[in-house]
Amino acid sequence: MIKNDLFLRALKGETVDRPPVWMMRQAGRYLPEFMELRKKYDFFTRCQTPELASEITVQPIRRYGMDAAILFSDILVIPQAMDIEVQMKPNFGPYLPNPIRTAKDLESVVVPNIEDSLGYVLDAITMTKEKLDNEIPLIGFAGSPWTILCYCVEGQGSKSFDKARGFCFTQPEAAHKLLQKITDTTIAYLKAKVKAGVNAVQVFDSWGGMLSPMDYQEFSWQYIQQIVDALKDDAPVIVFGKGCWFALREMAQSGASAVGVDWTCSAQNARYLTGGQITLQGNFDPARLLSPPEKIKEMVRQMIQDFGKDKYVVNLGHGILPHIPLENAAAFIEAVKSYKE
């Protein structure tokens, strides 16, 4: 059994003394110990070497003692496993040299066998679980099918993913075929992760907020719902969509254990839009971690009061930024761990 099960209890909606805390991208570039490994090993080496991925996963836990670890990996391991080439270019980000633009481009896209193509992730989970030694739960994650499609079609990051949206609106049949292939792969991937030992899974819909509510239903939500349906009996599922305030009601009714919210949605709006019953996760503005530590602590305490200590997981509203001072991240975590009503 997990010794600190605060996170899992919050996902179940149980009454707790204080909410649990972790940070999206907590195993990341703001940590000097991460930067040491980053100097020595390139991105995919870090992802694909279980010793490195597990070490990176536990680095923030050693330093700050969060209530959950999240396996170091990337959402783009999925298209890579589907035979879509993914490169990670320094000072540029992800680059997919052969983006999907036509129905014909889909022919070479496979739904892979997870053990064969992503066995390194499963090995990293085994190794991380050993390192965590049942102290805290481990989270596994995947991108939403829509968010993965965005990269597969655009071929790189983008402010508005116009090519990806254009693909869906001009070739909806091809788009749905690709989305279903990604969904099938993601379900098998997350099930394998749970089997390998993760205690909860999170689906990141980073670019869902680019779509109108109607298009969100068609091109994003229906596929996330498939994932929730397939996973919810295996492990608690957290659904997080950046900019997806308009879909919070569907998310809350989906069977997911918790819903993540970004910082544009106040606690009051988030509770109202989700119906007040489901566990919420979020939503500190990552840039607000640039405020002085005392101000961060004050804002975190206010945030917990606004969300309420129960049915709540303290987190940022998106990933931690690379240039956040260590003492500021410490102030964020400490304010939660010392919280008293």
Add this chain to the structure above:
Amino acid sequence: MIKNDLFLRALKGETVDRPPVWMMRQAGRYLPEFMELRKKYDFFTRCQTPELASEITVQPIRRYGMDAAILFSDILVIPQAMDIEVQMKPNFGPYLPNPIRTAKDLESVVVPNIEDSLGYVLDAITMTKEKLDNEIPLIGFAGSPWTILCYCVEGQGSKSFDKARGFCFTQPEAAHKLLQKITDTTIAYLKAKVKAGVNAVQVFDSWGGMLSPMDYQEFSWQYIQQIVDALKDDAPVIVFGKGCWFALREMAQSGASAVGVDWTCSAQNARYLTGGQITLQGNFDPARLLSPPEKIKEMVRQMIQDFGKDKYVVNLGHGILPHIPLENAAAFIEAVKSYKE
């Protein structure tokens, strides 16, 4: 008097036979006649030469007959007039080589005399009014102070303007000084535009959606409210904030004549969040103009039904994209002009 005053009547909330229509960035790169001029003249030459700016402004009107023209210009003429150097780099976008990062950087930032520094805009208005010959109204615009600050601090476009947000959160006093200088300049600028002949003004808060609701009040909304207060007796004011669904209530109660909404906010949500009384403007997903023309027409008719034909200005939810086919833009405009209940 303006012959086609449909747009001004919609801003007043009067009953109309059909809603008026225009498109954000309608004088833009999707038009071959615009691209002809773009080949010959660089960005600031186009902005600063009244003959060119007025010609570009009326190009889409000649082709499509929108119900309002919007003066061709750029939100970054304001920092330029405030002695902050702004370059427009091909294939890169705006670049400010000396970004504001400290209180000291503010010392050289001036609140300029509008006639001296932006007289070319006023001349362009005079010339455009002659070309429009009272057929339709002319809109003038400015960026919100927060959105202008984003560029002044970041020094270029960005996905999340982390430097700009960091500046506000670490040096709030300096941020407020800069915001007030931009606000004072913007008020004088918009008043001069109205005096020169524009029939309405729109404030674009393109990056307001990066802020939490509390930070939005502090760093964006209070300055927009100053602008609305100063302008509303001179001309109808339209306030548009991309991603600012959480502030729609304040916008509706501000004294503005209309509130723009982006495509993530359904008509139903927009009417609910604004209290159901104010004129709304929007909100077709610009990427949805890539759909086939018949599909565009069907979606536009549905959008008008959802918003209702009164107290409504048909528009996109953000600027038109450069690669939209001409017949698709035509389908959008035509669907509104032929709308019958």
